Amino acid sequence: MRDYETFFRTNRLPHIWCPGCGHGIAMKAIAKAIAKLDLDQDKTVIVSGIGCSSRASGYMDFDTLHTAHGRALPFATGIKLANPELNVIVITGDGDCMAIGGNHFIHAARRNIDLTVILFNNNIYGMTGGQASPLTPVEKKATTAPYGTFDRPFNPCEVAKTAGATYIARGTAFHAAPLVDLIAQGIQNKGFSFIETLVQCPTSYGRRNKMGSAAAMLKDMSETVIPLAAYNRLSTEERNEKLPSGVLHTDVFPEYAAEYAKIIKQAGGDKA
Template sequence: MPSKLIEKTMRVNRLPHIWCPGCGHGILMRDVAQAIENCGLDPDKVVIVSGIGCSSRAAGYMNYNTLHTTHGRAIAFATGVKLANPELTVIVITGDGDATAIGGNHLIHACRRNIDLTVVVFNNNIYGMTGGQYSPTTPHGEKGTTAPYGNIDYNFDIPKLAESAGATYTARGTAFHVPQMIKLIENGIKHHGFSLIEGLSVCPTYYGRKNKKGSAVDMYNWQKENCIDAAKAQKMSAEELEGKILTGEMSRCEKPEYTDMYMEIIRKCGGDK
């Protein structure tokens, strides 16, 4: 029996989902749904836009207006939806490859515009759908099927990338730290401007197996032990923070929002009459 939340927010007849046993994406998808619920939004006015990849299959399971687009282009489609009808709450679910490799240009420019989208990146550090190739977030030195001798690329820090491109809310959570992740997404939705929340996922099938990370449980335990809330980290020494990943709200500021500014242009041109 599905829980009340699942019954209400998911297309139960589309379940079970396609994700592998142990994958973190299901947890992150539930977090997004819970955050939408916590915001008290009318589901008819919520649009979920996704691209291509494991993460992007989430759209099909979620009981909102869902747009499963082409690889890398989710944020560009979402920009059109939001500008066409600013009354809609537009949430993008994307992956590390979808958002920062093939879709990297759309990501930074949406940040720059400060258009009111909430982008949740399910980061599993690998291309899962195609079988384990290295992505822009595969850590330096780790392996993928296309990095058999170790990855010589350096990886992106996604919230930092978004912040420097102009995003007015950035955060990082994990699949393990559920209450924190829900709160971060909730805050992102409530923030009036471009929000980016990175959700560290877990891919035991490809990333974990290729890099000897143990079982799915081992990988969640790793998140538990190595991800430190940014607020707590302030009281910790540099030594204690060595090799740790900071989570929580990373940055926030207020700036006029894109669709508001466009509506002002329409008013000035007399197009609202």
């Protein structure tokens, strides 16, 4: 196994994330997953959108693409189709993926194109100072929800499942070691893989909602997020307070780029 540290552009560090932010843990988990699978560094592309999470692409030593807000998935789709031998990993945030990029998300999942999407879910628009996202839980406060949110958040894993993703998992910044495996399995799945990663944002989310320090937020996470098997044993009422983690769903469906290669063959373009 390669040392994951070789996957960072050390001259671009330190990163811009706030003290206590969970993004660094999630980014490290991705690097470790890549190391674990021994992916070719020159054949792996990291694509991101806009937001705190999406700055990760700049720190990672691959071909990296920091796209426009919400648009990581269309760019990533173009890269994968243009050169299917590339491993394409997408880093996105809750606003980037589930609000402005929501349409791209469901359609990339529907196509089952071989992308691995890691959603850094910090429940807030962090970079712009704490506005509510579609993943901000009800009654939590944000600068654009000063009296508390009242609109329902998405469950992104359920959205991914309904849209057709063939690998869906949830991990957290607290459970850092299992997260590496969840991401690695996602990369290995030949199809659209989605890993929701819960991360703490003490600065723009925790502080406004009196959730305490980063450590306190991680402790909460450790209590709220439990393995799927344990979650399944709970009563419906008890489940309201918890979130399942681990591999939540897998499915088998033809992968888009491979299917298109068949179209090319059918049209005679494989000899062109």
